[in-house]
Amino acid sequence: MGYQDRGQRNGSTLYSEVTDRIIAQIEEGTLPWVRPWDDGKAALGLPRNAGTGRRYSGINVLILWHRLFKQGYGSQRWLT
Structure with a gap:
């Protein structure tokens, strides 16, 4: 995502991005809340x-x- 796109991103897109990251980590076998x-x-x-x-x-x-x-x-x- 480019610098200009960041200013146009709404809150729901940001929450979706964070949720997607957490799900990807879980699928990779890393529990984000147990990270060292x-x-x-x-x-x-x-x-x-x-x-x-x-x-x-x-x-x-x-x-x-x-x-x-x-x-x-x-x-x-x-x-x-």
Whole structure:
């Protein structure tokens, strides 16, 4: 998905994308909620907005954790 497409994506599409990722992981034999959390480089905790320091909540936490572990980022601070 290109950068321009992201701004046009509605909420239901985003939820479908996250659901599809979870289902794919289950089908591959990985239970996303039992994942070993020590394989990341970032400290454990809730993702925070890098500008305000405010914690993310709801589905945003799962989306950001997915990206954190997939990309191996070293920080849980995000600018979204």
